[in-house]
Amino acid sequence: MITLYGYWRSTAAYRVRIALNVLKLDYESVSVHLVKDGGEQHHTSYDKINPNHLVPTLIDGDIELNQSLAIIEYLDECYGVGTLVPADLKQRALVRAISQDIACDIHPLNNLRVVSHLGAIASFEPADKAIWMDHWMSVGFAALERRLVKTSGLFCVGDTLTMADICLVAQLYNANRFGVSLEAFPVINRIEQHCLSLDVFQRASPQAQPDAN
Numbered sequence: 001m002i003t004l005y006g007y008w009r010s011t012a013a014y015r016v017r018i019a020l021n022v023l024k025l026d027y028e029s030v031s032v033h034l035v036k037d038g039g040e041q042h043h044t045s046y047d048k049i050n051p052n053h054l055v056p057t058l059i060d061g062d063i064e065l066n067q068s069l070a071i072i073e074y075l076d077e078c079y080g081v082g083t084l085v086p087a088d089l090k091q092r093a094l095v096r097a098i099s100q101d102i103a104c105d106i107h108p109l110n111n112l113r114v115v116s117h118l119g120a121i122a123s124f125e126p127a128d129k130a131i132w133m134d135h136w137m138s139v140g141f142a143a144l145e146r147r148l149v150k151t152s153g154l155f156c157v158g159d160t161l162t163m164a165d166i167c168l169v170a171q172l173y174n175a176n177r178f179g180v181s182l183e184a185f186p187v188i189n190r191i192e193q194h195c196l197s198l199d200v201f202q203r204a205s206p207q208a209q210p211d212a213n
């Protein structure tokens with residue numbers, strides 16, 4: 001049995017939930033509440049399986065794996081048919097580049113611990129949080145939109161659902177959560193609409209998780 005340690009609002013955990021659904025894998029979900037009791041990600045029990053104190057962590061037999069992109073690639077290679085990360089060299093490179101645009105260059109700047117630390121070291125008021133989120137997501141999505149004009153079909157890279165779409169949809173949840181305007185990004189909106197019409201995305205959505213409140 002696969003176990004996923006995550007949190008309903010975590011976009012990184014959301015990515016893994018979508019991948020598990022696409023690959024039709026059953027899993028046990030363990031909620032790590034990122035706010036309650038000082039953040040359960042910092043508790044000793046979770047520290048033992050993930051010293052980074054970030055979700056997700058996936059356990060599959062004897063492997064404890066962090067980093068959502070590594071987890072998705074592992075699941076795709078182990079249990080899939082290699083479509084989330086395509087076999088074709090150029091398609092695979094494009095999928096990884098778009099995934100990393102989101103997971104490495106946009107998402108980390110939105111993270112709870114980054115925003116909390118800004119509040120601790122600078123005069124960073126709650127209203128500044130929205131400005132910070134809006135700035136980094138808008139910059140990231142503007143670049144991504146131009147890239148997707150060249151690479152997309154029904155999905156981010158051609159007409160096949162890949163890891164890039166998983167990253168995009170999860171990041172758009174964060175954008176909507178923080179009120180980022182997405183009107184200027186028609187290609188991004190089109191791909192999101194298509195993905196959200198699919199059951200594998202709907203079942204993985206934050207609102208559909210048992211720990212959602």
Ligand SMILES: N[C@@H](CCC(=O)N[C@@H](CS)C(=O)NCC(=O)O)C(=O)O
Nearest residue numbers: 010011012054055056067068112113
């Ligand atoms: N690069 C990591 C990022 C993981 C990450 O940042 N997780 C966030 C939730 S989306 C988290 O656990 N934040 C806890 C905190 O900031 O204290 C991945 O892709 O798995």
